[in-house]
Every structure is written in C-alpha cells, then in structure tokens.
Amino acid sequence: MPRTAVELEYSVEYLSILDENGDLDTELEPDIEDDQLHKMFRTMLLSRRFDERLLTLQRQGRIGTFAPVKGQEACQIGSMPAMRDSDWFLPAFREFAAMIWRGFPLAEILVFAAGYNEGAAIPEDAHDFPIAVPVASQIPHAVGVAYACQYRESDDVAIVFFGDGATSEGDFHEAMNFAGVLGSPVVFLCQDNRWAISLPRDQQSKSKTLAQKGLAYGMPCLQVDGNDILAVYAATAEAVERARNGDGPTMIECLTYRLAIHTTADDPSKYRDEEEVEKWEKLDPLPRFQNYMVERELLSDDDIDTMEDEIKDEIDQAWKDAESKIEELGGPEVMFDYVYAERPPYLEAQRQTFLELRDREEG
Amino acid sequence: MPRTAVELEYSVEYLSILDENGDLDTELEPDIEDDQLHKMFRTMLLSRRFDERLLTLQRQGRIGTFAPVKGQEACQIGSMPAMRDSDWFLPAFREFAAMIWRGFPLAEILVFAAGYNEGAAIPEDAHDFPIAVPVASQIPHAVGVAYACQYRESDDVAIVFFGDGATSEGDFHEAMNFAGVLGSPVVFLCQDNRWAISLPRDQQSKSKTLAQKGLAYGMPCLQVDGNDILAVYAATAEAVERARNGDGPTMIECLTYRLAIHTTADDPSKYRDEEEVEKWEKLDPLPRFQNYMVERELLSDDDIDTMEDEIKDEIDQAWKDAESKIEELGGPEVMFDYVYAERPPYLEAQRQTFLELRDREEG
Amino acid sequence: MAELNMVDAINRALFEEMENDDNIIVLGEDVGVDGGVFRVTDGLLEKYGEKRVIDTPVAETGITGLCVGMAAGGLRPVPELQFSGFSYMGLHQLEMHAARFRWRSRGRYAMPITVRIPYGAGVHALEHHSDSKEVLYAHIPGLKMVIPSGPRNARALLLAAIRDPDPVVFFEPKAAYRAFREEVPDEEETLPLGQSETAREGDDLTLIAYGAMLHRALQAADTLSEEDGVEADVIDLLSLSPLDHERFAESARRTGRVVIVHEAHRSYGPAGEIIARLIEESFWYLEAPIRRVTGYDIHVPYFAREQAYLPDASRIVDAARAVLND
Amino acid sequence: MAELNMVDAINRALFEEMENDDNIIVLGEDVGVDGGVFRVTDGLLEKYGEKRVIDTPVAETGITGLCVGMAAGGLRPVPELQFSGFSYMGLHQLEMHAARFRWRSRGRYAMPITVRIPYGAGVHALEHHSDSKEVLYAHIPGLKMVIPSGPRNARALLLAAIRDPDPVVFFEPKAAYRAFREEVPDEEETLPLGQSETAREGDDLTLIAYGAMLHRALQAADTLSEEDGVEADVIDLLSLSPLDHERFAESARRTGRVVIVHEAHRSYGPAGEIIARLIEESFWYLEAPIRRVTGYDIHVPYFAREQAYLPDASRIVDAARAVLND
Numbered sequence A, B: 001m002p003r004t005a006v007e008l009e010y011s012v013e014y015l016s017i018l019d020e021n022g023d024l025d026t027e028l029e030p031d032i033e034d035d036q037l038h039k040m041f042r043t044m045l046l047s048r049r050f051d052e053r054l055l056t057l058q059r060q061g062r063i064g065t066f067a068p069v070k071g072q073e074a075c076q077i078g079s080m081p082a083m084r085d086s087d088w089f090l091p092a093f094r095e096f097a098a099m100i101w102r103g104f105p106l107a108e109i110l111v112f113a114a115g116y117n118e119g120a121a122i123p124e125d126a127h128d129f130p131i132a133v134p135v136a137s138q139i140p141h142a143v144g145v146a147y148a149c150q151y152r153e154s155d156d157v158a159i160v161f162f163g164d165g166a167t168s169e170g171d172f173h174e175a176m177n178f179a180g181v182l183g184s185p186v187v188f189l190c191q192d193n194r195w196a197i198s199l200p201r202d203q204q205s206k207s208k209t210l211a212q213k214g215l216a217y218g219m220p221c222l223q224v225d226g227n228d229i230l231a232v233y234a235a236t237a238e239a240v241e242r243a244r245n246g247d248g249p250t251m252i253e254c255l256t257y258r259l260a261i262h263t264t265a266d267d268p269s270k271y272r273d274e275e276e277v278e279k280w281e282k283l284d285p286l287p288r289f290q291n292y293m294v295e296r297e298l299l300s301d302d303d304i305d306t307m308e309d310e311i312k313d314e315i316d317q318a319w320k321d322a323e324s325k326i327e328e329l330g331g332p333e334v335m336f337d338y339v340y341a342e343r344p345p346y347l348e349a350q351r352q353t354f355l356e357l358r359d360r361e362e363g
Numbered sequence C, D: 001m002a003e004l005n006m007v008d009a010i011n012r013a014l015f016e017e018m019e020n021d022d023n024i025i026v027l028g029e030d031v032g033v034d035g036g037v038f039r040v041t042d043g044l045l046e047k048y049g050e051k052r053v054i055d056t057p058v059a060e061t062g063i064t065g066l067c068v069g070m071a072a073g074g075l076r077p078v079p080e081l082q083f084s085g086f087s088y089m090g091l092h093q094l095e096m097h098a099a100r101f102r103w104r105s106r107g108r109y110a111m112p113i114t115v116r117i118p119y120g121a122g123v124h125a126l127e128h129h130s131d132s133k134e135v136l137y138a139h140i141p142g143l144k145m146v147i148p149s150g151p152r153n154a155r156a157l158l159l160a161a162i163r164d165p166d167p168v169v170f171f172e173p174k175a176a177y178r179a180f181r182e183e184v185p186d187e188e189e190t191l192p193l194g195q196s197e198t199a200r201e202g203d204d205l206t207l208i209a210y211g212a213m214l215h216r217a218l219q220a221a222d223t224l225s226e227e228d229g230v231e232a233d234v235i236d237l238l239s240l241s242p243l244d245h246e247r248f249a250e251s252a253r254r255t256g257r258v259v260i261v262h263e264a265h266r267s268y269g270p271a272g273e274i275i276a277r278l279i280e281e282s283f284w285y286l287e288a289p290i291r292r293v294t295g296y297d298i299h300v301p302y303f304a305r306e307q308a309y310l311p312d313a314s315r316i317v318d319a320a321r322a323v324l325n326d
C-alpha cells in the first residue's frame, strides 16, 4: 500500500551498429543486399551533391529558399529502403534525400525550388505526401493515411519525418496519442538534428531523449545513432515489421546534426559555434558509409569517381530540364487551378478579370 | 556499442495512504493540523451537498448546465490545503469543491450557474483564475502565471486542474513541455475520473498511466489514489515544496471516478454500466475520510449531524442570496461591459442602439 | 415522407450515405457509443461498427489532421467537432492542409472531408458553446462553407457535402436542431452547394439570412406583411462559400431595399461580403442603404442574456421599416 | 532624427518600451540569440537578458497560452509568432482567452498582450509565409488589430499597442520591412490605436488601404494624378479594429467615389466591413459603386508568381478609372 513503483510498458534503448571509428557490431549488422547497399550509397552521394548544387543555385538567385539536408542523409537513406513503394511517405520540408529515394525527379524538385507550384505535383497513384512546411502539422496525416490502410486491411504502413523541434508542437502530441489508441501502422521518425533554427535541443525539451516521448503514448521507442545508416535501417526495419504485423506504431529518434544552415534565409553564426559544427563534421554519415562500402569491397575508389561524374552529369541535366520545363509552364493564371475540383463561377470570374487586365496591359 | 538501455531521469510511482478499507499507512500519514482536517472535512461535505443542490436546481430549471464534482472531492480538497492563498489556482470546469475551498461564495457560483456573467467575477487581488471551459486550454496559463512568479522572484506557485481527457489535447503537451524547459513552479493535477464524457480512459490514451506522460517532459510524476484525501494531500505538498524551492514542475495523476453525470446535459446510461458506478460508489472519498476523522476522534456522529444542518442552512441562504443578487443585477446591456478597458466608440454606438430599441419596445 | 426534426434529418443523411459509400468514416468526440452530444450520430456505431464510427480522444487538431490523411488515403471522413467554439483548436489543419492539398499536390489528393460543426446561440449552454464565427472558415480559399436552416435542406445539403470532392465546413444551427419538424422525402434528395433558396416571396424588400436566423427573418416578414402590408422576399443563403450572389442580386434589383441578418458578430461578419457584392453588381438598383441586423461585437453573454445578443424579429422589423422609409 | 527601415523602427520601439517598463517580456521562436528571423528583436537578449527575452520551443499554442497566464500575473508579454501563416496554431488561445479574460473575470484580469506577427506576400518565401488573413483576428471581439505601413507609424503604433491594456494583434507587413527608410523622431512618439491617417490628399477619389498595399495605392494615386489629372485622397487605415470609420466616411462623402485595396483574399475580406460602413453611413453621398482591389480567392501561389496574386498599382488605377467613369 505505500509508495510503489509502476512498471512501464516499454523502456528506452539506444542503437548503434557502425560507429564513427568504423567499428561494426556484426551481431547487429542488418542483412541488406549488395545492390540495395549500392543504391543506398549512390542516393546518399547524389543527394549530398544535389544539396550543394541547390545552395549554389540559391546563391545565384536562380531558386528560392530551401532547407539543406547535409548531415542527415543517413536518417533518410537509412530508413527509406525499409519501406515498400506502396508504403506511405510523409516528409516535412528537409527530406530531399528521402524524396530522391522515392523517385521524385531532380528536375521537378528544382522547378519547385524555383518557385513554381507545378514542381510540387505528386504523380497519380504515388503514395507520397507533399512537402509540409508548418512544423509537425504532417504528423497527424500519417495516422490518418495509416488508418485508411487499416480500414482497407492492406498491410501498407506509413513513415513520417519530423525534426526535434516538431516534438514541441501540439500536433505531434495529438497524432502520437491517436496512433497509440488506434494501433496505427506508423513509423514516427524524428530527425533530431539538435537545432530548431536557433534553438538547441536542450532548450526545446527537458526530456533526456526525444525517444522517451513515446512512453507517454504507450508506444515502443528507440534512440538511434542517426549518422549510422545501418542502425537507422535496422531500427526502421524493426518498426516497419511491427507496424506491418498489426502491432502498432514506433517512435524512433535519430540523433544527427544539421551540418549546414537551417535554410538559405538563415545565418547560424548568430547562434552556434563553428567548433560544434566541426565536431559533427567528423561524424559525417557519408564518409562513414563510404568506408564501410569500401571495406566490404562493394565499392572501389574508382567506382566512386565514376559515380561522382555520373552524378554531376545527372544534376547538370536536371537543371537543364528544369529550365526548359519552367519555360514551358503556363502563365500566372495557373494560380487559379486546383483550388477546387471544379472552379466555382465567382472564381472563374476572378480569373477572367485577371486575364483581361493582363491582356490589356500587354496589348 | 550494441543496443543499450537508456536510464530515464524519473520513474513512475503510485501513492496510497488511507485505503478503501480504512487501512492507514502511518509511515506516510501526512502531518495535518486538526483544525485543517476539520476544515477539509467540512468543505468536502459542503461541496457534496452543494453539488446535490445544484442538480436539484438544474432539474427545476432554475440554473443551467453544470458539471457535478461528486466523487472527486478528495482530489480537490486534498490538494488545495497544500497551497497558500497567494498561490495561483487554475480550475477547469468541474472544480467547484476547490473553488469553495478558495473562498468563492456559494451565492456567486449560483449566480454564475443561473447564467449571469457577474457570478464569474474574480475579486481584485485574488489569485484565482476563472473557470475554463475549453478542455486543456487553461494548462498553458499556469505556466505563464508561474513565469510571472519566477520573474518577480516570488515563491508563489501555481496549481492547475484538468481531466484525463485533457491530456489528449495539444494544449496540455505544449504547456507541459514549456514547464519542463522553464522549470516552472507548477503542480499539474490531473483528475483521472476515467471518463471524458463517454470516452473511457483506456480509449483516450494507450499509456498505462497518465502520470507517466510527465516523463516526456523530463518531469517528476506520481500516480495517486485520488479518493484518498491523505495521499492527495501528501503528493501535492511534495510537489508544492519542489516548486517553491525552485525545483520545477510535477505531474500528479489522481485516480478517481466521476460518480455522477458528465454535465446536466449528459445521459451516462448511453455509455456506461451501473455496475461500474456501484463499484466506485464503494470507494467514495467522503465516507472514507469521514471514518478516518471519526476513528481519530476528530469528529463524532453528532458533530456530523450538526454540520449537515449548518450546511443545509448555508446552502439555503446562498440560494436566497443568489436570488436577490440576480434581482439586483443590471439589465442585459451589461453584456457590453468589460469587452475592452474602454468601450470604443463603435461599440458604444451598438450599446446605444440596443438601449434605444429596448426602450422603444418597452415604451 | 416522414416528419423529422433537424437532428433526425441529419442523422438520416448520415445513415443513407454510409450505406451508399463505405469510404465514409464518422469520427469525433462522443460520436459513437453516446451517439453525439446532440444525438446526431445516434445509432451509427451499432449499425456500422467501430471501424467506421470512431470515438476519438478530445483532440480537435488530431481529428482534423487525421481527416487529411484519411482523405489522402482514399477515405471520405465526416468528422464532428463538438461545438464551433472549440473548432478553432483544429482550424489550422483545415487552413494549412485540407484546403490546400488538392492545390499543393496538383490534383493528386482530393480532400472530400465534411466537417460537421454545431454552432450558434440560443440553447442555454455554457461559454464558448454559442459561437458563430463562420467567417473564419468562409474566408479560407479551398474550403466550402454550408449552413442549413431546416430539416429538409440539412439532409439534402449534407448528402451533397459528403459527396462533394472538396472539403466542406458544415455548420449546424443548434437552435434549429429540435425547433421544428418538417416533411423530409423518403427518396434521396440533394441540393447543390453554393445555391441559395427563396424562403418567402415578396417584392417590397429583400431579407437575407441563413441558419437559425432565417426563422427570425421569416417571423419578421410575417409581421411586416400583417402590420405594414409590406411583402418581403426572404432569401436563405444555405452556402456562405461559394456564395450565391445571383439570387440575392436579382431580388435586390427588384426590391431596391435590403436587410441582412446574421447572429455572427457585426464587424467583419458575413454581411460585409454580401453588401460588397450588392454594391459591386447592383448599386444602381438600390433605393436605400442596405442595413444589417447582427450579433454585436461582444462575446455572447452567458445564457440568461443570450437572447439579448441575438437578432430577433423585432430588431429585423425595425431595420426593415427604416430601410423602407429611407 | 534617424532614417530607419521598418525592422529597425520596430526594434527601436521594443528597446524603448522594455527600458520603460520591466513588465515587458518578449518571447517567441528565435527571438533571442538569433534576434528573430527578420532581426526585429535583434540585440534585446544581450541587453535585457534571458528572463525578459525568451527563446521558446516551436509551439504557437504554448506561446499564446503562456502569454495569457503571464498577463494575468501582471506581466506585459510581447510575443512574436514567426509568420501569420503559422499563427492559426495559436489562434484559439487568443479567441478563447486573451480576448475574453477581462470580460470573463469582470475586470480582474487585463490582457495587455501585443502579439507581433509578420504577414503578407512579396518576399519570395515558401508556402504559408505569404498569408494575409487578418480578418481571422479582426472579427474577434476583445482583440484589437493594428497594421502599420511604414517605419514611423510602426514604431509609434507598437508603443501604443504595448501600452494598451487590451490584447492587440500587430500584423507587420514583411514586404515593407526593408522596402524603404523614413525619418523616425528621436523623441517618443505614439499614435492612438483605432485611428487612421490621410497619406495623401485629394478630392476626386478615395483610396483606402493599409500595410504594404498602402504603397501601391500611393503609386496608383501618382499615376492617376499624372495621367488623368485626378487627385486621390489616400487613407491609411492603420487599425482594422477598432476601425476608424469616420475618416474614410468624411473622405467618401467628399469624393463620392471609393476604391479599397487589400492583399487579403477577396471574399469575406476586410473590404466588406469598410463597404458596409460606407453604405450604412454615407450611402447618399456615393456617386458610384465602391470597388475593391484585393488578393484573389486562391492560395497565394509559390513565389515565382506571387506578384500576380497581389494587387498592384495598375490594377488599382484600373479600378479607380472604372469608379470615376461609373
């Protein structure tokens, strides 16, 4: 009858497989086919180079604000291969690496980044959600779309990406709680890159880990070395299996770091030390994975050089394609499209007025 | 390097001191002065009888919708004596027992219940918040007002009441997270009465306890037998001390039960079994506390009879007072008061129009 | 033909359409076992089971946010938010996502969500339970906004709203829930969204209203007819968005005199848009300034005085006489 | 006298008033170390420390909700919500509490909260960063709603807003943040809330605007003067609530012709209220239908096309000519 301990449903664990020194826990090493590993590495490299190109294009004034992925590639390219195409993918706004894995054409991403809605089009039948700019607001959607899978008795599952900062929002909470109650087949993948713009992780929440927030929802949770692509894969595969088997959601916190600026509108020198960045540059997931690939003789230095060349060409071509796509786009009157399934008369009238004014000005 | 356990900052405990059989854990029995115990019992009895009267008045059509406290008195009368007058009290909408403890006159509560804003007036200098109807929305206020205490270096603390259902809302989450980060001197007191209208506790959240939600915010947390007034007192006193000493917030879950209807607009026979209610009636906090008082010879049966008589008179008088207060209230044009510090001209014009129309109709 | 009140008529529409389309999921606080705090969803759980009728936690953002995901996954959610005064907690998901998903994805994701929300004063409820801020939804592009006034049009409009491929905010006037019964045809009946109706014909004056206020406008019209020999054309808007400006324009051009009634607050309330439309399109036909009879720019007072807040027939008659004398 | 842009002028007001009143607490996302994503709060943390300048988690409800408690505790919070497009996440705390606490407590709790919110299109930002739904706040009783148009009035209005005993939603037009500099007097200067200004005098036509659109209205006025010999009276509203109807009524009665400009969506946008006021009070003086030049009823397109969404001088000139020829 006195003060007694309550035993919780789950405990919090930390997972690391391939550490920063290249040490590998072979017991835990996931079984990934060579081809798949190859594709993972190539996508990681491509997304890093694409990120660099986006930055250049932005600095040249050719595209607008965007959020670089640099440093977080292992979270995205580690988790996505654990999903099927028919599984649902819900990005926040920094998931370009994951989007590339899902097959979003680089050229379309560039059209979007250049400020045209058309670049954000989602192909019919794709199980990809559009980019979600409002922090955490995409998280409830994952529970909703997963519900559609449950309802239809499909074994598709959903993965939703969000940042450390997003865990402070009510949307995160309500979604996680619903997922617990509904037993939703969802992988909640938090990329804890230690910053929400200028707010460091320890000022965002007093909880020791973000993973443990899962406990509040009776949800299994795991903290992972997010720069360790093997650990991220293993953690996601486990969560996906749980979800697919009808055993409900999982909260995964990937510890990583935003090596670059928050977005191109941001100046991190205002709020963080270069030393911290340098420390994390040594933990860069790309060379770590590259060493593993080379060590396992899945890649040679020559292969990588060739890959770099191909990737450069691919990105050059994508920009060319984007430029010609942009040229072929409709005029600004397309802004009246897709607001409703059928444009109501008052809106058609507004569109006509717009066109008349433009014609008059041009004529 | 492999999968390792993460040790959390806090664990979840359950506290019970005076159980349903009257067994007392004398080790844990809090040291409360006899006078105070007496006042606690009297207030508990008063609030029970007042609750019954409100129900009668409502059924007679003399007052409007209200939310009965019945069954939850120990949560409210157990916790409030651990607070000073200068501490901040933030109710939800079912805290009439706590409000009576804080000194809200019964007559004013009746005026409010009869549908007049004047009954909800908060006296100048009182550290009481008004009733908050939107579920969970009062919780962030506690963190804000506690911040004012921190900022002014006062050692006042805040206690905020909310239900089990409220823990599903984003407002709960954002407030708790802020409190963790700011080290707010707040006692978060969740009255887990097992129902959010028709939704039972286990469909609200999959977490084993609601207390453990504190872990998500790095906050100490405790589950308490909420029908055990001594346990509630002890838990609150501990949390208040922590807060007053600058050691931050605490999440307390009081396990209790809503013995009555949700509100007078509700019909629980639609969704819950009488058996469950009967089971909980045996756990009623009032007789449990009464037995304790009698056992300790702080009260005799005669005392209780006298008390019942006094209380009846007090409530009769309160209703009389409320009726005459209502008669003396201003006309409906008072609805234009207090919208702003100074009524802006357009609103004064609306008020004038209202008065003219009324005069014309009456005249 | 059955004589139904509005609660039963809406309930009927939900049964009908859930029967037709198994993509429909009803969700919200207390919509299942309890049948909804107003009993609008009564019986659905028993008939369609827990997978199609979900009693949710108290979490408005969760409800609206889930609906976005459900709709993207091919379902047709019909959430209930218990009272419009609490709906603001979930508003951002409608503004940020439900209203934009079709547009953002360039047609990939339709959002056939019908958010049912009881609104309005007059039922002796607690604070926040009498709110009428429909403008907050009517102003958002990508949403539609419908407000029925009686059992028959509530049923017909709800069917149309659920079938509509775009998100519809469906405000249900609580004060009209059980106020009267009406014949509701047995056979299926829908009404197009964005189309108003003439509730009473007349040539002397145009009264524009919707929701519970329609009935006060009709009352006023009767008084005007009896006491002043003035015949009012009374228009029931039914949809705020899209707004059917043609019917009221036609009427205003015919009568030259217009009074608009709503219980929403006056400033930046719905009447502004109607007046703007009338001025833009029918200015030259107006013989007097348009007047509005509205809720005041104050919080709805607690229930003992809520009727003083609401427009009533005598305020409407008063405004009508003023317009007639202008 | 210093030549300041709007960012610096608002920053100056914050420094001035924090110096005057130690009850003022600035809080929000990135307002501290980073100095705000637009640098509006730059330097405040260094000067006033962490207790008065709080870098909060990303939690709009938490921010607005905390402010209610802070104000009840005697503080005078000045929160920043980073973009108006995200402010809807915290709107319910303003509607349910900030706007009502004085009223609910019968005067016990004043809510001197000034919610600063950058709004509007024209800065090449991502989705949701160009929103202009000021009506969602202007319609709520108990709130005031202010929108400056230039550095000088921004500073003066912000001082007044912070000192005001009631909650003020202070929308800052991002497009005007660094668009131009203006002399801002060294000595303290405030402007009363609820009072508009005449930005340009003329007798032929009334142009009503606010925020970033004021400058487009002024441009249009120049064109009209040069090309048509028409002199427009241009009114800068400055407050949407309380709305200063007297100044624009006076102007409209003088000119008989009115055009209203805003970047908010057209339907149920702010122009409706202004038109309603003009019709109610100045109908007989109008010589032509009032016209409005507004954002369209669509989501603001991504930045390559956002200018097509916005009213520009030529659309305003066009409407003005139409009104003049009516």
Ligand SMILES: Cc1ncc(C[n+]2csc(CCOP(=O)(O)OP(=O)(O)O)c2C)c(N)n1
Pocket: A094, A133, A134, A135, A136, A162, A163, A164, A165, A166, A167, A193, A195, A196, A197, A258, A262, D029, D058, D082, D086, D089
């Ligand atoms: C609801 C909302 N509030 C504020 C913003 C502005 N904002 C953009 S990103 C960001 C920080 C997000 O941090 P985190 O979730 O950790 O993601 P990260 O940027 O680190 O990937 C903020 C505050 C926003 N986009 N949405």
Ligand SMILES: Cc1ncc(C[n+]2csc(CCOP(=O)(O)OP(=O)(O)O)c2C)c(N)n1
Pocket: B094, B133, B134, B135, B136, B162, B163, B164, B165, B166, B167, B193, B195, B196, B197, B258, B262, C029, C058, C082, C086, C089
């Ligand atoms: C934001 C909001 N949503 C819905 C409601 C309607 N409502 C009133 S009480 C209640 C259930 C609250 O449950 P709980 O928090 O457990 O408190 P209890 O009623 O059990 O005391 C609901 C849904 C409300 N008042 N506020």
Ligand SMILES: [Mg+2]
Pocket: A163, A164, A165, A191, A192, A193, A194, A195, A196, A197
């Ligand atoms: Mg981050």
Ligand SMILES: [Mg+2]
Pocket: B163, B164, B165, B191, B192, B193, B194, B195, B196, B197
């Ligand atoms: Mg409860």
